[in-house]
Amino acid sequence: MAKHIAHSIASEAVEPHASEWDQVYNPATGEVLGDVPLDDFGAVDQAVKTAAEAFAEWSGTSILERARCMFRYRDLLERHHQELAEMVTREHGKILSDAYNEVGRGIEVVELAAGAPSILKGEILPGVATGVEVFMLRVPLGVVTGITPFNFPAMIPLWMIPPAIVSGNTFILKPSERTPLTSLRLLELLTEAGVPKGVVNVVHGGRLVVDRLLSHPVVRAVSFVGSEPVAKHVYQTAAAYGKRVQALGGAKNFHVVMPDANRGRTIDALTSSAFGSAGERCLAGAVVIAVGEAGDWLTEAMAQRAESLAVGEGTAASVEMGPLIRAAHRDRVVRYIERGQREGARLVYDGRRHPVPAQGFFLGPSLFDDVHPEMSIAQEEIFGPVLSVMRQPNLPAAVEVANRSRFGNTATIYTQSGAAAQYFRDHIEAGMVGVNIGVAAPVAWFPFAGWKDSFYGDLHATGTDAFLFYTERRVTTTRW
Ligand code: NAD
Numbered sequence: 001m002a003k004h005i006a007h008s009i010a011s012e013a014v015e016p017h018a019s020e021w022d023q024v025y026n027p028a029t030g031e032v033l034g035d036v037p038l039d040d041f042g043a044v045d046q047a048v049k050t051a052a053e054a055f056a057e058w059s060g061t062s063i064l065e066r067a068r069c070m071f072r073y074r075d076l077l078e079r080h081h082q083e084l085a086e087m088v089t090r091e092h093g094k095i096l097s098d099a100y101n102e103v104g105r106g107i108e109v110v111e112l113a114a115g116a117p118s119i120l121k122g123e124i125l126p127g128v129a130t131g132v133e134v135f136m137l138r139v140p141l142g143v144v145t146g147i148t149p150f151n152f153p154a155m156i157p158l159w160m161i162p163p164a165i166v167s168g169n170t171f172i173l174k175p176s177e178r179t180p181l182t183s184l185r186l187l188e189l190l191t192e193a194g195v196p197k198g199v200v201n202v203v204h205g206g207r208l209v210v211d212r213l214l215s216h217p218v219v220r221a222v223s224f225v226g227s228e229p230v231a232k233h234v235y236q237t238a239a240a241y242g243k244r245v246q247a248l249g250g251a252k253n254f255h256v257v258m259p260d261a262n263r264g265r266t267i268d269a270l271t272s273s274a275f276g277s278a279g280e281r282c283l284a285g286a287v288v289i290a291v292g293e294a295g296d297w298l299t300e301a302m303a304q305r306a307e308s309l310a311v312g313e314g315t316a317a318s319v320e321m322g323p324l325i326r327a328a329h330r331d332r333v334v335r336y337i338e339r340g341q342r343e344g345a346r347l348v349y350d351g352r353r354h355p356v357p358a359q360g361f362f363l364g365p366s367l368f369d370d371v372h373p374e375m376s377i378a379q380e381e382i383f384g385p386v387l388s389v390m391r392q393p394n395l396p397a398a399v400e401v402a403n404r405s406r407f408g409n410t411a412t413i414y415t416q417s418g419a420a421a422q423y424f425r426d427h428i429e430a431g432m433v434g435v436n437i438g439v440a441a442p443v444a445w446f447p448f449a450g451w452k453d454s455f456y457g458d459l460h461a462t463g464t465d466a467f468l469f470y471t472e473r474r475v476t477t478t479r480w
Contacts, residue, residue: 106158
């Protein structure tokens, strides 16, 4: 039997007790890395109690000391950058350079949080009447929770934990049951950085554990990142229990290629956007709309790239794309390829025939052309290495088709024309817009989230939004 994956409560490994378990794999080899508990409610209650007890002392610790913990944490993450990247590759499958970049994007958020004393400063307005002044300051909420998806085991927990705790809250992370291991190492390093025991706790589990957290009377706020139906469920349920919620959901990202785009750079960016991390990114390019003559060169060049893509274990230097997360997910992606064919799209390159290792959950990259907006491969999130190409005569028509999507996470235009870029930026319905950028992920000092069904809530992840989300404002009016 595989090893049980322990919770981490008050920085101690806590043996799980559950009636349902899942297996955690290395998706590149199929090797089982451990058994993860799905319904350990006792651990949820213990973690909430521990976080609640840690709150008084932590919220009373000076903001400068909390920020200094972030400086020390940043240094430790840098020192363990490669080790963390290897952990991500092992449990997720993405190639090592991708995993390294992921950890780097997480470190950025720690750097943002180290600046918390500037961000959390209050406001004062003297003289609102004779002898009367008003001041506003931010106070932490208490115990908050983060529920994260499988596809960024390091970065997404790091979107949440640093801003939440530097603001004085205590935290419970419920990582994805498919990639739960990296988060435990992130927590060990946090303790080493001087964050007291109990300030951050990791509880493993599946949907029942999530529901327990959403309804727990002590939990004040919920940060969620995952698929769209679950984001909606989390938003509605947590709000019904009176909690503050930010729920980042799924995506279907459109990329528009103009005839004047730089061909080489566009093909490079599209290849990495569509097939990088095996398409398992919320910012993955899923549909390309070729405008006018761009259709003449785009499909052929992308087909060549797909054919030459090296697929294999993420630790090998020459490999460009790793496996999918599970065999069942690979089968789901294959069903989308079959659906695309049935719906009449032209399968230009078939990833099912691509050379891939025999072990593990691999699938090669696929490319469709002649895709129509109403087809399921143009509308639904596949979350795999499948790129759909459409044609439109001009930019307004391309934007109109992209805006029919119910999602609005990110969208990119490839062009050398400032006017086209500006039109796109002003008319596309997406929260994160790229101009000649394949994955337009904002740096940590800006808010991260999509529009429409890609996001439920108000305040986004990271940037100053994160600090507003994790604090309450208190306004005091004084007459002396
Ligand atoms: P998922 O929705 O299956 O799981 C996310 C989390 O929710 C996990 O911790 C899981 O345990 C929990 N969960 C799953 N089903 C649940 C249920 N019925 N009730 C309560 N909790 C439940 O998502 P995933 O497959 O791990 O991640 C991929 C998805 O996340 C994709 O749709 C992707 O677009 C999205 N994503 C979005 C962003 C963004 O910024 N918008 C970023 C990364 C990933």
